[in-house]
Amino acid sequence: MTGFGYDPVIQGERIALVDLLDRVLAGGVVIVGDVTLSIAEVDLVTVSLRALVTSVSALMDNMDDSQEYS
Amino acid sequence: MTAESGWVWMYGVADDDLGAFADSVAGVGGSPPRMVTAARLTAIVGDVGDREYGAAALRRNLEDLDWLARTARAHHAVLEAVADRGPVVPMRLATLFASDAGVTGTLQERADDFHGALSLVSARSEWGVKAHAVKPAESAPAPPVAGREGPATGPGAAYLHRRRAQLTASKDARQEALASARTVYAELGRFAVSSRLYPPQEPGLAGQSAPMVLNAAYLVADERAGEFAAAIADLTARHRFVQLTLTGPWPAYSFVGEGDGPGPR
Numbered sequence: 628m629t630g631f632g633y634d635p636v637i638q639g640e641r642i643a644l645v646d647l648l649d650r651v652l653a654g655g656v657v658i659v660g661d662v663t664l665s666i667a668e669v670d671l672v673t674v675s676l677r678a679l680v681t682s683v684s685a686l687m688d689n690m691d692d693s694q695e696y697s
Numbered sequence: 698m699t700a701e702s703g704w705v706w707m708y709g710v711a712d713d714d715l716g717a718f719a720d721s722v723a724g725v726g727g728s729p730p731r732m733v734t735a736a737r738l739t740a741i742v743g744d745v746g747d748r749e750y751g752a753a754a755l756r757r758n759l760e761d762l763d764w765l766a767r768t769a770r771a772h773h774a775v776l777e778a779v780a781d782r783g784p785v786v787p788m789r790l791a792t793l794f795a796s797d798a799g800v801t802g803t804l805q806e807r808a809d810d811f812h813g814a815l816s817l818v819s820a821r822s823e824w825g826v827k828a829h830a831v832k833p834a835e836s837a838p839a840p841p842v843a844g845r846e847g848p849a850t851g852p853g854a855a856y857l858h859r860r861r862a863q864l865t866a867s868k869d870a871r872q873e874a875l876a877s878a879r880t881v882y883a884e885l886g887r888f889a890v891s892s893r894l895y896p897p898q899e900p901g902l903a904g905q906s907a908p909m910v911l912n913a914a915y916l917v918a919d920e921r922a923g924e925f926a927a928a929i930a931d932l933t934a935r936h937r938f939v940q941l942t943l944t945g946p947w948p949a950y951s952f953v954g955e956g957d958g959p960g961p962r
Binding site for chain 2: 653658
């Protein structure tokens with residue numbers, strides 16, 4: 628069987644940006660109130676981000692180091 | 698504490714016995730994280746300036762991928778440092794308050810929600826599982842040579858025949874990958890307290906040209922993390938049309954937000 632390619636140390640230091648953005652933009656507790664500025668237009672932000680991303684895929688490639696099987 | 702008018706950035710909420718955590722973490726905007734305590738809860742917050750984090754600037758900055766990447770990583774680094782000490786309920790990126798009073802008020806108002814979410818994530822971690830479709834092997838059985846089996850002959854017909862066979866193989870592989878993704882998602886669910894599906898990431902986003910067929914998050918008891926990883930290894934061996942990737946452990950971003958059970962909204 629293939630070894631399991633997960634290294635917690637590496638994983639903790641360098642995380643694929645896309646995986647992180649999935650979570651910090653669509654996860655987490657959302658607070659809505661008059662004292663907050665919490666993003667309401669996350670869908671919009673995500674959409675424009677994804678459009679932006681095509682032009683910066685090189686950057687993403689460098690940042691991606693998710694652990695994979697082979 | 699800030700000369701420039703500013704905002705209080707909220708990272709997340711922990712129990713009130715959190716104690717000191719990693720002073721070495723820089724925090725969003727380079728501002729060291731600090732704690733605000735109320736209702737037997739600790740909010741982890743930081744002070745950020747209006748020029749970069751005010752409503753207008755924030756809207757603009759969120760569209761700037763470098764800024765967003767830096768900020769998301771800083772937000773995450775603080776939450777990871779807290780998670781090393783105990784359960785933490787992450788806030789969505791860019792949750793800002795005008796002052797500590799707003800933070801205290803929110804802790805008090807939603808104390809039950811936060812306590813509920815803390816017990817949900819306690820001794821559990823989030824794991825990400827992605828599946829990419831594997832392209833059919835180049836060594837797939839060669840289609841029969843055209844010209845020997847029907848009225849269509851000549852190089853044109855041979856090409857069309859070959860192309861049709863390739864398309865069929867590719868479509869079959871895609872169907873297989875989708876079926877595998879459904880099986881993987883369901884089987885891993887048996888090891889998790891809860892699960893959540895994210896939309897598949899665009900091909901090319903993470904250096905992957907193959908289409909993503911599964912982008913899932915699982916909340917797994919820490920004592921079952923080994924079993925969970927073993928299950929992925931087993932599924933990998935059994936499903937050759939998908940390539941599985943595991944990420945984590947993550948703070949439980951995906952299980953404390955809206956529509957995710959007993960957590961705050």
